[in-house]
Amino acid sequence: MNLQQLEYILAVEANGSFSKAAEACFISQPALSMMVQKLEEELGLKIFDRSKQPIIPTDGGRAILAQAQAVLHEVAKLHEVTRQQRETLSGDLHIGIIPTLAPYLLPLFLKPFLEKYPDVHLKIYEHTTSALVERLKKGQLDAGLLATPLPQANLKETPLFYEPFYVYAHDEYEKNYLLPEDLNPEELWLLEEGHCLRSQILNLCELRKQSNAQLEFEAGSIDTLIKMVDHQSGVTIVPELATFTLTREQRKRLRPFVDPVPVREVSLVTHRDAVKRRLIEALRQEVVANLPKKLLEMGQGVRMGIG
16 A cells, blocks of 8 residues: 555545546556555455446445545645755744843854844844833744743743852952852942842842942943942852853952852743744754853752842
């Protein structure tokens, strides 16, 4: 039995005649008749009542024809799946990313992604978590690269990696590994309100920062926090990706936390009814493929909430 025989018997049913079926299949009538007869012999029953004009299926033949139709339908689906896999991905993909990730994560995967998928038009929005969540909920974004978990029932979170936090301090600490309580809140530089990283650091240090210092400053970026420590003393907390661009001298100011290490979970966030699943999955794969090995091996640690 082969697929061609199934196509022939369906052609005979559709045309009610062996000669018309042969014409439709671009084959000689004797050849088609022989293939149908061989199938009947293999199955041990007559599929068609040849005494009727036009030819009609036998009772047993109707069941065979129905199954043949189902088999060929599944084969067509298999070819469609294969075709889709071979096709070059194309279309628009709108993604959002938070500012504390954008300058460090985007350079890792953007070029490889665009080279691999030249027919994809990528549009990127950099904004705070709350703004990106609203865009995702309204369908204005296809996906977001955000710190999670988020208290949003209609959004789907696919964790990509767990990023450890480090202390970045102007002055040396006696300890090589620090606890959150080792930090002086009065010396702590923070991002401005609206950044989820600010909330994570406040949760980590279990404080609501109040200061009577002469200078109070809330930064808009991690790079600014680092520069404030470099030139104004004090301390801040930075995620690992931000440490990759530090100079050798700056890296001397990094101190890890004691195990279990506090981390932030970074996820690909989509609406639960997202349509561009193949594009989104291609994005996920490319992000993960270009992450530093250390991040991929990092466990969950103590995941910091952002609320």
